[in-house]
Amino acid sequence: MTRIWWIESRRSTAARLGPALLAMNVLMLLTLPAAAGRTGRWMALTMHQRMSLGMLLPLAVAGGAWQLRRDRRHRVEELLSSTPRPRWQRLAPTAVAMATWAGVAYLVVFGAFAAWGLRTASYYPTDTVVIIAVGVVSLVAATWVGMAIGRALPYLVTAPILAVVLITGLGVMSVLVTPDGDEHTTFPRFLFLSPTPSNVPGDAVTIAGRVDTAQAVWWVCLAATAFALLSVVTRRGAALAVAPLLLGSAVAIPMLPAGRDGGEYRLDRTAMEQVCTEDTPRVCLQRVHAYLLPEMSDWARHALGLLAPLPDPPTTAVEWRYLGPDTNDVQPPDTMLFHLELAPYERPTQSEGALWEALDGAAASNGTCTVFHQHDTVARRLAAALLIGTLPPTDDGLDEQEASLFHETYRRLSVLPHAERIRRVAALRHAVLTCQGDLYQVLTEGVS
């Protein structure tokens, strides 16, 4: 058995599927936006490794379908069907070889990227092991599903059509679970069976245990059904082969949470713990970002220094935390709450952008206010620009109309005397903390 497995590993599609999955996986991790796991965010890397399944699963299915065309291509189907050896015994080494190399490719890529980020990461959640294991199971199941389909339809066009249909299908599915701005939108809960996580709300979350369990159960059952379909020879056998999938669906789907945005995630309390600098002014980050503390504290203190001329300036800087869809992170008024937006392709705190993020937070609500106005974002960025005295490096986060409003207003405000600018920023901060007034109007009163 081992001998045939090794022969099949070298002579079947497995020998090409493994490297193909490996290459595609590396490509996905290098190009997916915010794939900054390699800079030390362990869970972000894990989530991106699962997201790459969006491309890897269709590839594995296509590879499986391609492999089962071999008998037809060499016209030995009839010959082989006349041999007394049971079909499953003949196909098992091939199926196991395909599964092995698909799984190994996935783990090797994850291991390589994990090693890359090992030196810098400040928090290693053990959930990673489970999440990656579920990914491997889904990849194995996909390979065998492809083989089962390839057995039923051993044509040249089967593999390419499967690839196109699956990628488009997974794309449509991820659109279905992506929020459209309304957080009360719901979708069928079985969509959580998809192994590609969508819209991860920050770095301090993990996939809920029961979602992991449900996904593991369902994908194992799917793999069982696929393997059974691969080996059966009678119609009754084919009907029975579907049983594991039905059973798995019956067990797994009720376990899943209700289908709404972010429903599959659980807050990771350890990852969210605040890690602060020893000396004052205090700067705190979440444990998951603690490796950035030396650089980030410099920027945050620079921001606190710029805010010092204001009346009752903030004295502590704390990173904003995601506390669930309907909960705000409330902080006392002497605390500057800032959003650590990690830029996709570089260590964020190496750039001047960190200062902007921090100052943007200075004018943001401390979590107590939930009333927003149309141009709040523009007003906050204007306040940051007035304090720093230059324009921001990019217009990220503003749409075209907001960007032009921002530049126009900045031109008018920047010519005002220094004392007047400080007074306006102070008024804006007062409006934020008391939750009264339209920020843009407060900042531009009498000028626009």
Place this chain on the structure above:
Amino acid sequence: MRWLWLYLRCRNVLPAVTVTVTAIVTTWAMWVTFSDTQVIHPALTALTVALAVIPISATLTGPTDAVERTAAVSWPLRRTAHLLAWAGVVIGLALSTRFTLDWFVSARYTPPELVLRDTAGLLGLTVLGAAVLGAQRAWIAPLTWSLVSVVLAVTPTPGRPRPSYQQVVMWTTSSARPAVVTAVTLTAVGLAVHALRGPRADQSLHP
């Protein structure tokens, strides 16, 4: 004329062209039916062009490839003509959707230069695949690459532009310089290799 007819028949051109036409017409019809805009999304344009180009891989060899190669005709010329004709069908059909706008509220493939670039580059990549892997597997490279490209194009990127190695990866959906260079290179190399060498001979006993 008789030679051409026999050639088209032995290469299974008719079924393959049917797939091409179906891809272009179906996407267009779906967009006209379900979308509010009259401009087909560039990522969908890129995907459709890929689906229209790739069927050529089924027509690159015939059942008697080895015998054909010995014929005293200029194969480089014919192979190149085959490619150019395919490009003509894809580009002509895709860009002709522009004229439907004059008749009713329809949609067109945009931008036109993307259609040209993708058709040329993907044809080059397909015939390169045929030269390296054999015509049977020629679809793998163009299909995989354009699917990756389309997925990247529809994945939102916060802020700054993608680095140039990513522009190469997503060349079928990008208009940046590295993407154009990639397309031109694939076209040139593909055309040359296909004209001079043609698809790899099938090594299995029964193709």
